[in-house]
Amino acid sequence: MIHAVLADDEVLARQKLRQLLRSETEIEIVGESATATETIDLVRATKPELLFLDIQMPGMDGFDILTEISSGETMPPPCVIFTTAYDQYALRAFEIHAIDYLLKPFTRERLASSVERARKQILLNQQPAQNGSAGVARSPYANRLVFKSRGRIIFLPVSDIRRISAEENYVRICTQSETHLLRETMAHLEERLDPEMFLRVHRSSIVNLQHVKEVRTESDGEYAVVLINGDKLSMSRSYRSRINEWITHS
Amino acid sequence: MRLFSYHVNLGTLISGWGVQYLLWGILCWLFWWWLGPRFQQATLFYTITRGLPLSIVASVVEEMIWVACFPNMPWNPKHATYWHRFAFHANAELISNMVIFWGAFGLFRGVTYYQKYRDRESAAEKLKTELVNSQMRALRMQLNPHFLFNTMNSISSLMHTDIAAADDMLEQLSSLLRITLKRGEVQLIPLSEEMEFIEMYLAMQDRRFTGRVTQEICVEPDLHDALVPAMLLQPIIENAYTHGLSKLNKDGRLVVKASRHHKRLKITVTNSGTGLKHAPTRDNPRQGVGIANVQDRLRLHYGSDQSISLVQLQTGDVEARITLPLQISNQPTVNLAGDSAP
Numbered sequence: 355m356i357h358a359v360l361a362d363d364e365v366l367a368r369q370k371l372r373q374l375l376r377s378e379t380e381i382e383i384v385g386e387s388a389t390a391t392e393t394i395d396l397v398r399a400t401k402p403e404l405l406f407l408d409i410q411m412p413g414m415d416g417f418d419i420l421t422e423i424s425s426g427e428t429m430p431p432p433c434v435i436f437t438t439a440y441d442q443y444a445l446r447a448f449e450i451h452a453i454d455y456l457l458k459p460f461t462r463e464r465l466a467s468s469v470e471r472a473r474k475q476i477l478l479n480q481q482p483a484q485n486g487s488a489g490v491a492r493s494p495y496a497n498r499l500v501f502k503s504r505g506r507i508i509f510l511p512v513s514d515i516r517r518i519s520a521e522e523n524y525v526r527i528c529t530q531s532e533t534h535l536l537r538e539t540m541a542h543l544e545e546r547l548d549p550e551m552f553l554r555v556h557r558s559s560i561v562n563l564q565h566v567k568e569v570r571t572e573s574d575g576e577y578a579v580v581l582i583n584g585d586k587l588s589m590s591r592s593y594r595s596r597i598n599e600w601i602t603h604s
Numbered sequence: 605m606r607l608f609s610y611h612v613n614l615g616t617l618i619s620g621w622g623v624q625y626l627l628w629g630i631l632c633w634l635f636w637w638w639l640g641p642r643f644q645q646a647t648l649f650y651t652i653t654r655g656l657p658l659s660i661v662a663s664v665v666e667e668m669i670w671v672a673c674f675p676n677m678p679w680n681p682k683h684a685t686y687w688h689r690f691a692f693h694a695n696a697e698l699i700s701n702m703v704i705f706w707g708a709f710g711l712f713r714g715v716t717y718y719q720k721y722r723d724r725e726s727a728a729e730k731l732k733t734e735l736v737n738s739q740m741r742a743l744r745m746q747l748n749p750h751f752l753f754n755t756m757n758s759i760s761s762l763m764h765t766d767i768a769a770a771d772d773m774l775e776q777l778s779s780l781l782r783i784t785l786k787r788g789e790v791q792l793i794p795l796s797e798e799m800e801f802i803e804m805y806l807a808m809q810d811r812r813f814t815g816r817v818t819q820e821i822c823v824e825p826d827l828h829d830a831l832v833p834a835m836l837l838q839p840i841i842e843n844a845y846t847h848g849l850s851k852l853n854k855d856g857r858l859v860v861k862a863s864r865h866h867k868r869l870k871i872t873v874t875n876s877g878t879g880l881k882h883a884p885t886r887d888n889p890r891q892g893v894g895i896a897n898v899q900d901r902l903r904l905h906y907g908s909d910q911s912i913s914l915v916q917l918q919t920g921d922v923e924a925r926i927t928l929p930l931q932i933s934n935q936p937t938v939n940l941a942g943d944s945a946p
Contacts, residue, residue, distance in 0.1 A: 441782065457782070461775045462768070504804045505779025521825035524796065535796055535828070 356476060359400060360386045361393040361419070362408040362437065367458065371406055371437070374462050378469050390414040390422075397423050397432060403476045404453075405432040409443050417446065430479065433472050444507040448500040455507040464506075471511070495548035499527075503534040510534075512547060516565045516581060520558035530583075553596060555579050555589045569597055616674070623673055627666045628701075632708045635662075643709065644716040655709065663701035667694050736904055741789055743901050744834060750894070751838060752781075758812055769811060776808045787834060791905070794933045795862060795869075796828040802837050802860060809845060817849050817856035827862050830869050831931045833901050839894025840873050840924045848877015848922055857921075864930060873924045880916040902928070 358381050362368045368386050375381050384400045387393040390413030397405060409416040416436060424431040436447050439458045447455045453475055454468035499510045514529045520540045527534045544554050554560050567582045569589070577589040579597070589597065635643070635658075646655070671690045755777050762770035783801060787793065799821060806819045837860065849856040857876040862869065902910045912926045 457778070459771075459775050459778055461772050464775075504800055504807075505782045521828060524825070524828050535800070537796075 355382050356380050356404050356473065357382055357384045357400065357402040358404040358406060359384060359393070359396055359402045359432070360406045361388075361396075361411065361416075362386075362406070363388045363411050364408075367408065367437070370459075371465075374465050375469075377462070378466065380473060381469060388412075390419050393419050394422050394426075398426065401429055402432050403479075404472050405434050407434055407436055409436060409438040409440060409447075417443075417450070420450065433475050433479075435468050435472060441502070441507055444500065444502075448498075448509060452509075454509055457505075457507060493548065496546040501534065501536055503532075503536075508534065512551070513562070513564070515552075516562050516583070517585070517587065518543060518552075518560040553593075553600060555587060555593050555597060557590060559587050561587065563600065569601065620670075620674055624666070624670055627669055628704050628708070631662055631666060635708075636712060640712070643712045646713075651709075659702055659705040659709075662705055663698055664694065666701060667697055737791075740791055740833075740901060740904050743897050743904070744789065744791065746897060751835075751842070752777075754842075755780075755808065773808060773811055776804060776811075780804050780808070791833060792831040792931075792933075793834045794828065795823060795830045795832050798832050798834065798837060799823055799828075799860075799862075801835075802841065805838055805841065806858075809841075813845070813849065813856070816852060816854055817845075817858055820857075820859045821861075822859065823862040824864055827864060827869065827930075829933045830862070831933050832869070832871070832928065833905055836898060836901075836926070837871065837873065839898050840926075842894055844873055844875035844877065844922070844924070848875040851878045852876070865927070867930050869928045869930045871926045871928075874917070874921050875923075876919075876921050879920055880914065880922055902926070 358375070360368050360371050360383060362371070365388075368388075372383060372386075375383060381404070384402055385396045387396045388411075390411050393405075393407070393411070407416045407419065411419065414422070416438075420431065420434065434447075434450075434452045435454045435456060436443070436452050437456045437458060437460070441457055444455050453472045456464060456468060496512055498512060499508075501508055501510070510527070510529070516528050516530065518528070518540070519526050521535070523537060523539075524535050525538045525540060525543060527536060540554070540558065540560065544552070544560060547560070551563060552560050553563055553566075561579055561581065565581050565583070566579055568580045570578045570580055570586075572578055577594055577597070579587045579589055581587070642650070668690060671686065671693055755773070759770050759773050759777065762773060780801065783797075783804075787797070803821065806821075810817070810819065841858070841860070844858060849858060855876075857874075859872075859874045861872045861874070864870070899912055902912060906928060910926070910928050912924070914922065914924050916922055
């Protein structure tokens, strides 16, 4: 069971969250607050694992509330999902490792995917800190990407990416259900992504190795990478040695 | 010019002239600095009452200095006192000095008139651009409420039948409004942004026409940064639905395509609707504000260097075609890039 606190100064906003969370059976709402001090007191008293936090609250803003919460106590601070009508704090929220950034109004599906991510993160936090997890935390590679797409703020875990393709000055990031067009370079993305997980197979494509089904030699002697969903990507000669290396390793 | 009754060497003569024009140069500069603004607006009365005495004073002063500088001309000081020489030179040079003074005065006024003319010209030009801008702004702003109210009506209708769908559509509308508001009154935007808006709009239409229409967007990769007027395609796509796709019960198809043709951008919106017979024309009062608005804005932005037409293809599909001069944006938008370790 995940204990959650809802912090929002608007009654109707809290009501909506409460209604939508009713279908999330794992979530138990342990309290609601409407001001900054109420929120801080409530979190200290109930020690929830998850906090739904509005950014604009009477008293202080959401970020100040979090600083206050984590300064006082020795307990681990809760995972945070921001719910707000403003998109300008997204980068800051991302930097303090918020689980997600929901722009109001949000849909049931959008909330459900945030809750799912929170659940995974909370599980991870509950595991006794082993030497392995400490190593991951110091990884120099990006764990998530943040960007705006179609009027939403996306905190995309890199593991959700299936492939990335270049379109001149842009890249297209494909996940299971969506594609996002970003103004970004392949080289820049490639150096931020973990090479254990992602492989550049062509000047214009990067694949997530977890989604690669096979590497095929075509009748004309060229190589092609086939993804689990059936997508086929051609592979250039200069990148072939890399995938051979990967095949022999795995 | 100077009348000499005896031989002077050429060097002295040239330095004499040089000093004369140098002195006038300094005097004119002083006048410009001291009286410039008053000269610029001088009336005839001012010119006569102040300019005339000033010209005489200036001529006399210049001559006095000059005579002091060249004591050997035209006679040696042994033969004539300073005042003798001054009287001679003043008499000989008064007319040419006056010509120099009034020449410079005329030049000041000429420059002023030219500047005023240029200012007026650029002000007129600015006014014209502002007028065009405000027309474009008005046309652009006309689209927002139009589109907003249509969507609100759909949501209002959905609320009676499918609350979850109404909820989703409200979220989609909010996302659309968010990017529209952020864009503000910018007229030309990169095609990638227009297409992002269109994708969101199409997702909303898809909800209204639950699976009856397949949608496809196809943009050549080097055209993502091509500039287009904001909200160019939404009215056209809305039309494709209203006059074509909405009349089908299944298997509708909508294709939006952007391609490069020589140095022009070509955008087509193709729908497998019911052919052109139901299509609106400009004279048809039933036609929405949308297409007329697009036509007007294209004309304001590109003059006659653009085209928009509606044709029926061999297959029976109806295609709206727009061509524009290809301009590539050099101020790319940033999508808030960032990343983090866990």
